[in-house]
Amino acid sequence: MPRTARTRWRVGLTTTALLTAAALVPAPAHAEDVTDYAITVDPSSAKGAKIDDMMYGVFFEDINRAADGGLYAELVQNRSFEYSTADNGSYTPLTSWTVGGTAQVVDDSGRLNERNRNYLSLGAGSTVTNAGYNTGVRVEQGKTYDFSVWARAQGGTTLTVTLKDTAGTLATARQVAVKGGWAQYKATFTATRTSNRGRLAVASTNAAALDMVSLFPRDTYKNQPNGLRKDLAEKIAALKPGFVRFPGGCLVNTGSMEDYSEASGWQRKRSYQWKDTVGPVEERATNANFWGYNQSYGLGYYEYFRLSEDIGAMPLPVVPALVTGCGQNKATDDGALLERHIQDTLDLIEFANGPATSTWGKVRARMGHPKPFHLTHIEVGNEENLPKEFFARFQQFRAAVEAKYPDVTVISNSGPDDAGSTFDTAWQLNREAKVDMVDEHYYNSPNWFLQNNDRYDSYDRNGPKVFLGEYASQGNAWKNGLSEAAFMTGLERNADVVKLASYAPLLANEDYVQWRPDMIWFNNRASWNSANYEVQKLFMTNVGDRVVPSKATTTPNVSGPITGAVGLSTWATSAAYDDVKVTSADGSTLLSDDFSGDASKWTGSGRGSWSIQDGSYVQTDAATENTMVTAGDPAWKDYDLHVKATKKSGKEGFLVAFGVKDTGNYYWWNLGGWNNTQSAIEQAVDGGKGTLMTKAGSIETGRAHDIDIKVRGRHVTLYLDGKEWGSFSDDKPAEPFRQVVTEDAKTGDLIVKVVNAQSAEARTAVDLGGAKVASTARVTTLAADEGAVNTETDTPVTPVTSTFRGVAGKFTYTFPANSVTFLRIKQK
Template sequence: MSRTARSRTRLRLGLTATALLTATTLVPVPAHAGDAPDYTITVDPQGEGAEIADTMYGVFFEDINRAADGGLYAELVQNRSFEYSTADNASYAPLTSWTVGGTAEVVNDDGRLNERNRNYLALGAGSSVTNSGYNTGIRVEEGERYDFSVWARTRSAGTLTVTLKDAVGELAKARRVAVKGDWAKYTATFTASRTSNRGRLTVASSGTAALDMVSLFPRDTYKNQPNGLRKDLAERIAALEPGFVRFPGGCLVNTGSMEDYSEASGWQRRRSYQWKDTVGPVEERATNANFWGYNQSYGLGYYEYFRFAEDVGAMPLPVVPALVTGCGQNRATEDPALLKRHIQDTLDLIEFANGPATSTWGRVRAGMGHPEPFGLTHIGVGNEENLPREFFARFQQFRAAVEAKYPDITVISNSGPDDSGTTFDTAWQLNREGDVDMVDEHYYNSPQWFLQNNDRYDSYDRNGPKVFLGEYASQDNAWKNGLAEAAFMTGLERNADIVELASYAPLLANEDYVQWRPDMIWFNNRASWGSAGYEVQKLFMTNVGDRVVPSEASTTPDVSGPITGAVGLSTWATSAAYDDVRVTSADGTSLLSDDFSGDASKWTHSGGGSWSVQDGQYLQTDEAAENTLVTAGDPAWKDYDLHVRATKKAGKEGFLVAFGVKDTGNYYWWNLGGWNNTRSAVEQASDGGKSTLISRAGSIETGRSYDIDIKVRGRQVTLYLDGQEWGGFTDDKPAEPFRQVVTEDARTGDLIVKVVNAQPSEARTAIDLGGARVSSRARVTTLAADADAVNTETDTPVAPVTSTLRGVSDKFTYTFPANSVTFLRIRQR
């Protein structure tokens, strides 16, 4: 879709929806009336602001939380090719989600369907096999059609009887399929006679038969595409009007072995995601162990991703592995032949997307049904690598090869897994020195961090690499998280000359298979709903504007005092011992002293784990427990020195020493040997969400005792490890709850005043439009709810309310509701 067409679409959808949903007419208060306002916003309509690309906001898809199989990919049968394995999940077996009636055996021999589809089912005469689908079962809707298919082989003619039932009875008329001879594909169609969420698909055989790729697909997929997408989920994504689709991840991209499937490798399954596995006939695509702990079928593959991006009018943005692992894995390949092959795979990917139908990989695309190129312009290399120098050395080889053959393709680098720290700083230095076009940043932080860092990109070098904010979100799905994200997004738009692309956290989450939150769209087998974050993203993405109009707003007085709180000890997947804990006030007064020569009565156990006093130490022995926090002291303590001696006994990580502890959701801790013992950081927890304040690479040795000292003065903290200063920080950034940005729609001339009021009180605001001649009416869209509100399948308290504001002039006063995001579309005359 062209830029003009996209702008018209945004305008048409935004105004039409507003007109249809208008609920009230509002009248503003003149700017001179009443008491003094709480805030002021001053707009300079003649000033120069950053241009905003139509592609600025997009979506990020990763197969996490069962986002693909059992989610966006419309297939209703789970484990359709009997490939589930303990390599995917310790609880899996080849017959997971299947129930056998009679005799059946999963076979892996030379009689298989093909080399990538290793297993098949040998079904005895008179026997059956039943699939339970996802969530509560297979979902069918009355009157809708469903396409069944199976690959089968028999030694003699026979009949497959296929039924669709639930506990009540038949959901559609049974179908009988005659089968004979070698492997062939057989099909049938069901029309559901009633609606059910608990369907079961059964295939029964009159004689012995081999079965593989047992499939049931809704006929009504998104855009009616074959091997297509679940319609309601795809439509929710399309409603965002995304400028790009980033895929396939995420941690899927650069985790695993990076090797080829082969007999020699035992057909090992934990490989990094390789696009060539995911194209061609579905029955010939490999399955693989998913990084997030389940199986991925690759039925939703690169061709389907490109096709989906095209269907929603978005730019495709694939990400390929750089041969350096990330996401807690820290390995870099030293195999030049393997690196060369992956670089060639990347060149082949571009040919698959853009090459003519006569080219090698363009012919594959055309054979799948798309003779015209997809128009790929950007490609990412790597994802969250913790080894920045090793990554960048390989990135340069990928970029050189792509630029030599495809000079118009933008090759995107990245800056690691955090918003700051040694890895981040090193990566950015290398990217700047290497004259990289664009850098992919990722971070997941607390709502407070997002309120504090609206100005993050104000100071970025305007002549340096551009930013692709490929993953960001605050750490939950409540409305307070959406408010913080909205406040941050006003800063993204203000800096649209730096932040050219931005996409929120993982896109989809099946409510019964959650490995990660927050997520934009939640679903089960019968319904889907947008989170609070989804509503924020939709409001911004469908009301972007074409340029930033300079504006300023007053701020909220900062009432923060010194850091106060008790102290704490914790571990994460580690056994550790603590001793000689001392807390001393700045004047030398002892506040706490515990050498554990007696009991642990001074400590409150608020987390998991197994704590006990042994041999004069406070020992935590559970190596599986993930936050074992124990606390001591007074939440009112301030200006103190904390000393701890810590010894790692066993496990994956190191120590967690807390200070400034107000409660179990609000504290600071020094995380030594975190992230699988690869780095150390100070993290701040605010209402349960964490953000990183300072970070360095490093590890903790097992069996060695460390002296840990933390000095707290006001809002300044200094940290010492074995008597040497390790680092420090001053936590004095205010969490500003009132944020705004103004943009202009070039086609209509609308000024779009976007205001976030992330506090539990109204914000009466004097708005000065700088003498702009404007219509007396404005379109208003408001999101407002209790801070802790969460959207669910049956209740969506965070939803847009639209209205008309009358009596607008170049100066007026508007009261923004508590805990709200408000967009005013004001027509210029």
Template sequence: MSRTARTTRRRLGPAATAVLAVSCVLAPAPAHAGTVTDYAITVDPSAAGATIDDTMYGVFFEDINRAADGGLYAELVQNRSFEYSTADNTSYTPLTSWTVDGTAQVADDAGRLNERNRNYLSLGAGSSVTNAGYNTGIRLERGKRYDFSVWARATSGTTLTVSLKDAAGELAEARRIGVRGGWAKYTATFTASRTVNRGRLTVASSAAVALDMVSLFPRDTYRNQPNGLRKDLAEKIEALKPGFLRFPGGCLVNTGSMQDYSEAGGWQRKRAYQWKDTVGPVEERATNANFWGYNQSYGLGYYEYFRFAEDIGAMPLPVVPALVTGCGQNRATDDQALLRRHVQDTLDLIEFANGPAGSTWGGVRARMGHPKPFGLTHIGVGNEENLPDEFFARFQEFRAAIEAEHPEITVVSNSGPDDTGSTFDRLWQLNRAAGVDLVDEHYYNSPQWFLQNNGRYDSYDRNGPKVFLGEYASQGNAFRNALAEAAFMTGLERNADVVKLASYAPLLANEDYVQWRPDLIWFNNRASWNSAGYEVQKLFMNNTGDRVVPSTATGTPGVSGPITGAIGLSTWATSAAYDDVRVTAADGTTLLSDDFSGDASRWTHSGGGSWTVQDGAYVQTDTEAENTLVTAGDPAWKDYDLHVRATKRSGKEGFLVAFGVKDTGNHYWWNLGGWNNTRSAVEQASDGAKSTLLSEPHAIETGRSYDIDVKVRGRQVGLYLDGRLWGSFTDDKPAEPFRQVVTEDRRTGDLIVKVVNAQPTAARTAIDLGGADVSSRARVTTLAADPEDVNTETDTPVTPVASTFSGVAGKFTYTFPANSVTFLRIRQR
């Protein structure tokens, strides 16, 4: 996951009535010369088209937004082993989510359950502890069974009383468990008497006792598996019919220490994700600080990931750290012994997945319940590294070791955290030169960017490395975002000879624990629902086809007119001072000059932060505030030069200098020292969502003054730092709202005509099937809604509508609804 601080929050537009899918009632216009149409699609079924692999579309799972614990992992007890720590979150204690009645103390001493499960609860006689679960509480459904377990130790005969209650009383008959002797596992089963969302689990003890791994699982997990998955979430993922499952991250992979518990002189509380931590009995798995600000139990580990991939028919694609951190951390490890250990861990992972039951790690898999190998074919090394040469040197060592012992395994590289920039270019150069098979690209951009970049892969080298688009999404969860993603996906399919794998990200979001938006599937402790993006992904993933049938379509007018807009200054978690602001027209006329010798009356404060004039400079002092934008000037300004002197005073990042400002959600800004002061970039905001136009590794020094100049001419922009050209760009790509791709499903004989109409008017379209002999009836699936519609738990306006259309011929006319995604499945005879 690209940890870009600029990602906007989910935009919830006003409630709007969905536009009904009208394809079932449209009378086809006759296909003759007098037909009036807006667009034309021409299909050439006899031409060669790219083969589409069964694995093209998949899913990417990262433990973000509480996707694992409290989400896909069905455990109902939060902090079951008392391991929560301030290392995970400053608000955490070992008793987070627990309430004590009586006396209790969390211990970390030689009496612990095992070396990796260090904390346990020492509960006094006559005392109890109650767990609140996730979200509002523990979800129980009337008549369903729930399996309780606990590890306990007592020096004398002790009775545990285990109960499920809510504010109204008991939810099941209490269970009494006798405990005596050293650590042992005890179990009980409950049947819920009522359906509730605010249940609580209480364990009371008659005498002093030590407790660990307090657990409550629904019996009804996905496929009824022990230590299993939450059924509704797993089934929604399965319904996508994914061709692969990428896991476990994302930023989890290559952030934190690369060392193990006992290395570097002590217990490691913040470690990169290491697969060996996550297998074996759950009580012997460690917990770990999650990069996204909470604790991860590893109850959902590599074995469960492989098992889930097998269950849903997906190719497993694990990703391991390459000893170069990413996601804004930017460190490379030079410890050769540590590097060799991680390389060996990766070889051991292959043995765990594919080795015979008699091998060391294949035996671990077999003892966990799966003697048969999982059939691993691909493995990723590294994730979003921003140090290209350092990463690639280490990647080559992993690759050489893997290929020497397992030439059947495809080793996947990556291209950094952006869709463009020097890191992206350098990594692609290195990957091409080394003949890498597959390169993982990641990007999160505005809907406009996705509408502008349908042809991104048209010009990629057909003989070079193939693309794994491992993470992508439009910034937002409204239907307008899904429309833009659908338009972009037509370009992915058209280039299926280059783009071999693609997965939207992130996959899951617990509505009460959100670190990132957009997300594909939303949930709480009682329900789950599909986002608009999910419906688009499902439509493409369930109707992919086997080959591309070449087709063309008429377009819409391109970009015209110059970049216009006012200017702005901002900061992000940083205090900075700005001075000597000048805006000069191309003819030399001064449009604005402000040295802040007086007040700041010419500036409009539209964001957060605290702005004041101090010592002849305009200063923002709040180092916690994000996006503190102030603006000045005329939105109609064009062809101008902007100068500003900027000085960082303190904080995490650098400067944000805006131009072409229409309003707070529509502008460009030069982000100097962003991403925790590791990169500088030009970003374009469109309706609040941002896209990266340029990106370079770069940091801003505290206390140093920088001269910043931006030259805007037409749609061309030059950026100068301390008098030297830093970068330039031309923003002239049209945002094309009408896109199409046609594929053939050889198993059914269907032509699948896929059309996106991301505009507020219907598109009357003349379709020429190029002489194909087809049935007169088409099966139609339509997604059509207001662009601002967002699916929620109680309202899902973005829902597919199935219908039939009986006007198909070699040449026919079809009207695609406004703001719609339409798939026509046409049977060939």
């Protein structure tokens, strides 16, 4: 809150006195000892948790074109002509290609191999041109690029390969003589100028067959063959991550579990299976990506292991558990298929760790890495909504791995949310089975992260450890980074419980976005760090080895009762509403609408298609998301809301809102959300939503439901068809001032980490508890306007380093508004 609205308290000498002083009369603002907050450190205590070197890592999933067109350095899109409508309704085998002359894509017995089924039959005198990704094929003046193609021409032909843009040539053309059956042909280009809009063209004098048309920059990360885009890999490496979780995510446990068969051809929309992704790239599959495009598997398990090794991180692969997630909610009962996947998991460990003479270690060695990759952790499953079905199968994976590889930790998970019936059931099963580590995922509002710094304070210290495999607040503005930083101080304070943590997702191509927020953004010419990245990097490169116990005063909580209007909404669903009535606590009617006339009491954003039909207010668009209309006064408090709701068609149920202040601030009861698998209370704060409670359940189409919501102060009780569904109290403060202190064993530094997530500076008294320290501290500060967003051309959230020369056993430091500050203080 603004300084003018926040009380400033006199600082005492002890923690007890500090807390007691908060209830006293404010001291004069001009007094020298007046501060806003106080931090008290106890460096002599032995209670601080040990922090593992691998605590913070990165999570890579092929979402937002993170692999092809992103981290994987290949510059040709759809290089093997395998794009399909199964991947995306707009795709054809010639997507990203333009034909000059005659050409057709063929799938017959003349194919390159069974995994690479399509090839291009190019007519004599014809040309085929590739458009690359984003605006085109990116080349830089003076850089070397390696071209390759698999080709066949029984009568012989000459291929002329060119790199051009609309302004002219980008490199000297190359000619390749082709004759006979399938063989790989190569050429090298040196770019004569820089362009973001290049086109790669292959022309043939006579008829020829082409496949796997490729153009790679020679300058990949660590100069690895079939390598990674250098600037993106360097940004990942700069985080100094302790682990790399791969390849997903929803990518892992969605799609068909079926195998390839001659009858069906290659299975499109097949679940991610690691054996599809290793070996020579021309023998690897392509597949439909869960996020709506094609994935080539050129970036496969071998490359993930190699990246982990190159950046000094622990590899942490995820394998499917034969229970789908991410809204699909299916479990296989095929025992033979389950056994095959369990064996695949054992084979994966052998691929990573086995000697070069073993079956799968030999595959790794042939790919260029005879030494093991030292795999120590593996995760089974991801965000399954069927916890009992998942856990029954997980136990079989776990038993098989532990029997053959007892030193490998097998990680379980707790579903897709931070709370709710699925989460509770999963955790109970994991605790009872004494699982070593459980993966938690959540994406919530900045407000939720400020409110839940203490989430892990009450976790069982002797139970399963936590792997926070995916988390982020909903946005890439600086306010999101601030809230995540505040939350991370709680992760570090609980480092004895939270052993691993990774922000998600890692990468986003700005022209192919399915999900946001994201840590690193890029296009075909540049990449840039989000505000969230800068927070992650600051924490990941200044972890420390143990937590030093510390305490801080807090901000006075001035929240009042829940206030706001009411609303009706749908999400990819058509629904009808009737008999809306809002009654105040004293019994007076605030709103009554049976829709026997018009809908003049309601206003909306214009999304969806609302109309009066047969005495109900009906939203008929079953595709549009968040169609909310509202009525009433934003100042309403202490009221009862009744509405009758009926799902008519679509994927989900319906949403009834209350406490509506504006389009970005409200609560709603989401009944039949997540593809009609569960219901939840969600709170939106400044446009970002967080989940307050969830329960499994679906909404029946065509059935009228009575919805009643009782709001009293900050407590809310919800009734579905006359029975209490649940209740909650939203009375937890969103504390903007958070801190943690760690110690670096190697340097002896105390690292004081402070987050001030408010629009006023925080003058703070710091008591180092008798520690003998140097008089100067190395300071790293991230500070910006809370709405600041880093872009390709402007990075307002950038670390600033400085020196503070006023350090003593007790000193005062002013933390800037909207800031994250790390003070590294030398101990004598």
